[in-house]
Amino acid sequence: MTIFTETNTAGPPVVGIIMGSSSDWDIMKHAVAVLEEFGLPHEMKVVSAHRMPNDMVEYGAQAVDRGLRAIIAGAGGAAHLPGMMAALTPVPVFGVPVPSKYLRGEDSLLSIVQMPKGVPVATFAIGEAGAANAALHVIACMATTDSALLQKLIAYRHRQTEAARAMAVPPHV
Ligand code: RP5
Numbered sequence: 369m370t371i372f373t374e375t376n377t378a379g380p381p382v383v384g385i386i387m388g389s390s391s392d393w394d395i396m397k398h399a400v401a402v403l404e405e406f407g408l409p410h411e412m413k414v415v416s417a418h419r420m421p422n423d424m425v426e427y428g429a430q431a432v433d434r435g436l437r438a439i440i441a442g443a444g445g446a447a448h449l450p451g452m453m454a455a456l457t458p459v460p461v462f463g464v465p466v467p468s469k470y471l472r473g474e475d476s477l478l479s480i481v482q483m484p485k486g487v488p489v490a491t492f493a494i495g496e497a498g499a500a501n502a503a504l505h506v507i508a509c510m511a512t513t514d515s516a517l518l519q520k521l522i523a524y525r526h527r528q529t530e531a532a533r534a535m536a537v538p539p540h541v
Contacts, residue, residue, distance in 0.1 A: 381411035383506055384436045386427065386453065388416045388443035392466045396442045398496040399464065402503035406520055408510070417448040424449065428456025438506040441489075442499060444468040447479040450489045460509070462502040463489040 383403055387396045396412075403410045415424050431439060439457070441450035442464035450463030465476035473494035481491040490505065492498035504521075511518035 379409040380435050381409045382435060382437045382510075383408055383410040383503075384427070384431065384439045384459075385410055385412045386415040386439060386441050386449065387412075387466070388414070388447070388449050390414055392442050392444060395464065395466050395496055395499050396440075398499040399440050399442075399503040402500050402507070406503075406507050406517065406524075408507065408517075415449065415453075417443065417452050424452060425456060428453050431457040431459045437510065438462060440464060440499075440502045440506065442466050443480070444473065444476045445471075445479070447476040450480045450491075451483050451487065454483070454487050454489045461489050462506060463491045464498045464502050465491070465494045467495050 385396060385399055385403075387393065392414075400410065400412060413427070414420075415427055417424050436457075436459050438461075439453055439459050440462045441453050443449040444466035445468045447463075447465060450461050454461040463480040465473050465480050467473035468475055477491070477494050480489055483489050490502075492502045492505070504524075507517060507521055511521050
């Protein structure tokens, strides 16, 4: 069974972006935008830990053979997906806590970050900054062995610095 779709860059995906629900997309799209900006081949898939457990197991079991080198996993509430994916594959998992309806994502954050010793999930900030930073951290890791990617990352940081230097204090009284 092939459950992975939605690859939108040329070449086989090296980064998998998975999320527990389509309702997570508004957050997870910020990770996708970063990967697209850097031209890193990736795929996107809804894999719900509690509603599609067998699909989740299959995704994790095949990740290495499919050439994935990083998995960015976003989920909200009792956010099992990143930790379960980390348990299913040695491919590094980067967890994104999605804001939840009642606890504003603090539940998601604690669910993802408090992994017991032995199976790590690199956990990022709640929400869109976390999604974007997860992708930037994947890029930084891959850039340690990819000089072209490293140059892109350095240029990105430089643009960010220049944009900050150009900032003015807003009009005030
Ligand atoms: C989690 O439950 C998902 O990651 C999502 O953040 C949350 C709510 O899912 P939906 O009810 O919107 O499908 O599994």
